[in-house]
Amino acid sequence: MKLFLIDAYALIYRSYYAFIKIPRINSKGVNTSAIFGFINSLEDILKRENPTHIAVAFDPHGPTFRHEAYEQYKAQREETPEVIKQSVPIIKNIIKAYNIPILEVAGYEADDVIGTIAKQAAKEDFDVYMMTPDKDYGQLVEDHIFMYRPRFGGDYEIMGVPEVLNKYGLTSTEQVIDLLGLMGDTSDNIPGCPGVGEKTAQKLLTEFGTIENLLANTDKLKGAQRIKVEKNAEQIRFSKFLATIKTDVPIQFDANLYIREKPDVEQLTKIYTELEFRTFINKLSEEVKKPLPKQPLQGDLFGLFEVETTSASKYSTLADLRSISHKYYIADTEQKQNDLASFLENQEFFAFDTETDNIDPLNAGLVGMSFAVKENEAWYVPVPENSIEADKVVSRFSPALENEKIQKIGQNIKFDILVLRKYRVKVAGPLFDTMIAHYLLNPELRHGMDYLAETYLKYKPIPIEELIGTRGKKQLSMRDVPLSKISEYAAEDADVTLKLRNYFAPELKKEGIDSLFYDIEMPLIYVLTDMEATGVTIDTIALKQSSEELSIVMVALEKEIYEMAGKKFNINSARQVGEILFDHLKIEEKAKKTKTGNYSTSEDILEKMRGKHPIIGKLLEYRGLKKLLSTYIDALPELIRPTSGKIHTSYNQAVTATGRLSSTNPNLQNIPVRDELGREIRKAFTADNTNCIFFSADYSQIELRIMAHLSNDQHMIDAFCSGADIHAATAAKIYGVPLEEVTSDMRRKAKTANFGIIYGISIFGLSERLNIPRAEAKELIDGYFQSYPRIREYMDESIANAKEKGYVETIFKRKRFLPDITSHNAIVRGYAERNAINAPIQGSAADIIKVAMIRIFNRFEKEKLKSKMILQVHDELNFNVYKDELETVKQIVLEEMEGVIKLQVPLIADCGEGTNWLEAH
DNA sequence: ATCGGGTCGAG
C-alpha cells in the first residue's frame, strides 16, 4: 500500500515562485499561479504514482510550539504573499472536492504532522512518500518512508535511506537534524552555528556523530573552530531543537480515513470553471472513468456489518478526526452498569480511576468511577451521594475489581484502593501503577499524570481547574461538576492511564526493572494501603498534658531571653535571632552567613558558641521545645480521625531518589527518639488497647552490612560474621588495639567514620562533624581504608561504573541516574560521586525492607492474624500485636526480615515489645 | 495565598 503525504505550503510556495516571472492571471485579474501549480503537482502524483492512500497537511494559523520557544522563528521570512493567502482557501476547497483529507493540528507544523503519520503508517505495511522539497524531511526517512522531492523540469526524486545518507554524507538519517542544527537553514530561520556550513557540519558529524557528543568534546577541536562551537553551544542546541520534526503529534493514523477516493467531478468542474482552468476541466471527464487502485482487505470488520461511510472527506480537519478518535460513554443506568461490569469481568486488565469529593482518600466520598480497556474508549460511572444508593452502584463493579485474575491499572492506585475500601470493595489482583512505573524509570522527575501525558503521549488532559476552578478562588466540589464535564474528564483519566501503561510496560522490561516493579513495588501497594487504613493509636491525654507543661516553660524561657537580649524580638525568626546575637549583642566577631546573606544560627553553630553567652543555651532550649511542641505535641492530636480514633499517615512510594518510602500527613518517620524530651512523644504512640502490645523490629546495621556485601571486603565481612559490635570492631582496627581496649571515644569516632563512609564523606566533613583537626580526620580515614582495603576500591568502582553507564543500581536493579558524574564543576561532580556510593547502599536497604514487608503481610493474611503492621521507618517495622499472637508475630517478622536475601554477611533484625513505641525499642 | 529559605526531627 502506498501512502502519499503532501506538505501543502511547501508546494504552494514553490508553485507561486516558479511562476513569479510570468504569473498566471485569469480574465478576472486573479493570480492563479499557486493554485495551478498545486493542482498540477497533485494530478501528477495521482497519475504517476497511483497512491492507495493520500492526505494533505497544512500549517495551522496560530503559533506552533516552536514559536513558543523562539519568537523569532520564521519571523524574518517575509509576510506570506497576499496571493498565497487568497489561494489557500480555494486550494483547500479543491482538495475537499478531491475527497482527500486535510490534516491540520493546532500548535504543530505540517512537517510534524506528516512525520507523525508517516512513522505510524510505516509500521502498518505502508510505503510512505512525503511530498515536499524541504530537506529537513530527510530525518524522517527510514525503511518504508521516502522523500518525494519535486525537481525542476517536472520529474521527481525519490529519496530512501541510502540516497539521504549519500547526499549529505551521514551515517544515519537522524543526523539530518544535527546537520541542520549546525549549518542552519535560512528558509526556516534556524540559526545554526555561525561560520559552519554544510561541509564543516558534515566533517564534524563524521567525527562526533551528534551535536551532543560534539558539544561534550569541544576540547578535541582546534583553534577558531573550537571557539566558534563553544561560544554558540546554546544556539546549536536550540537549532537542533528547531530542526527536529516531531513524530508524536496528538493524532492517530487511521488507514480508513486516508483511502483514495474518486473526486467529486461536479464540484471540481464548478471550481475550475470559476478559475478558468479549461485544461483541467477537460482532463476531469477522463479521470472519472479510471478505476481506483485496489484496496487490500481490511479484515473482518467490513465484512461483518455495513459501515455507514469510510469517506475520508467527511472528516476533513483534525478537529473532526480527533472528535471521532475517542469514545467516552456514561454508564448511568443499572442496565448499562451491569453490562459494563460483566464486560470488565471478562477482561485480562482494565484501567480505572475514581473521582472523589476530597483529596484525602480516607475522608473522600466517591463521585464517580471511570474504566478503560481499549485506547480511546472509556466509561464513566456516576456514583450517587446517598450512601445506600452509592453502595448499590459500586457493588455492581465489585466482582470485576476484586477478581484476582484481572490486572488493575491506575495512576497512584493506592488512592483508589483506599477510597473503594470504604465502600467495602477489596481491590485484588495484579496491579500496574503508572506513577510508580515512571518513578522507577526516572526517580528524580515528577510523576503527575498531567506531566506524564504531556511528556510521553503529547497530550494535554483537561485541567482539573476547568472543573472546580482555580485554587485560591472558591472551589467547587467534584460533586457539583456537571455530569457532561466530569464524565469527559474522568473517562479521559482512565484512557490516559491505560495509554501510559502501554507506553511504560515495555520500557520497564527494556530497562530490566520489570521484576522490581511487578514483584516488589506493585505488591507493596496492598501492604501500604492496609497500613494506612489501619492507623496508629495516640495517647492524646499524655500529649495534652505535655503541651501544657511545655507551654509554661516556654513562656518563662521567652521572658528570660528578652531580658538577656535587652529587647523583644521574634525568637522564631532565624534572621532576627542572628541580628540579636551578632549585631546587637556582638557575641561573636566572625559570623557564618547563609547563602542569602543572613547570619547562620543553626544548631551546630550555636552549640559551638554556647559558652560565650548565657542567651545561647536558652535559645537552643527554646528552639528545641518549640519544635517538639509545634511539630509533634500540638500537631499530632489534631490529626486523629474521628472515624477510627487513630492517626493515619500516608506513605509516598514515588518520592525519594533512592527507593525509600516517605511519610506525610503526618510524617511518622521523624518522631523524636534521640533526646529525653523527644522520647516523651514516642511514649504517646501506643498499642490499640489492653489486649494489644506494641511490637517493633529493626534491621541491625543494614546499610553497613550491604556495604560489606557489595564491597566484598573480607575484614568487614569477618567482623559482621563474628557477631561483634561493628563500631567497636572498626575502632579496634583503626587504632590498632584489642577489642577490649577500645574506649568510648574511639568507638564514637569509628561510628562516625562508618556512617561517613556510606555517605562518601571528606576529610573536611569528618573533622567538622567530630570537631577534630583535619590532620586527625585524615589519619582516621587513612586508618579506615587500611583496615578495610576493599571499601576504597568499591567506592572507586562505583564512581567509575556510574561514569560508564550513567547510572548506579541496587541489588534489586533499582536505578539512579547520575548525569552530573561527568560534570566539569568539581562541586557538582562531587555530589554525584557521593550519590554513586550512597544510592546503591541506601537503595538496596530500601528494597530489602520492602520485600520483607510484602512477605510479612502475606503471612499475616495467610495465617489470618488480627495483628497489623502499622509503621515503617526505613529500617524498622512496627506492629500492633494481639497478645496471644505475639510469639507467632515475632517468629514471622524476624524470619521474613532476616530471610529476604542471602548476603555475604548475616542479615540481622532486633526486636522488642512494650505498651508503647518507646518501650518496644 | 504561595513559595523559597532556614532550621530541625528521623534513618
Add this chain to the structure above:
DNA sequence: CACTCGACCCGAT
C-alpha cells in the same frame, strides 16, 4: 565540604 526525607516558621511576593 555526609546521604535520604517532611514539617514548621518566617518573610517576600
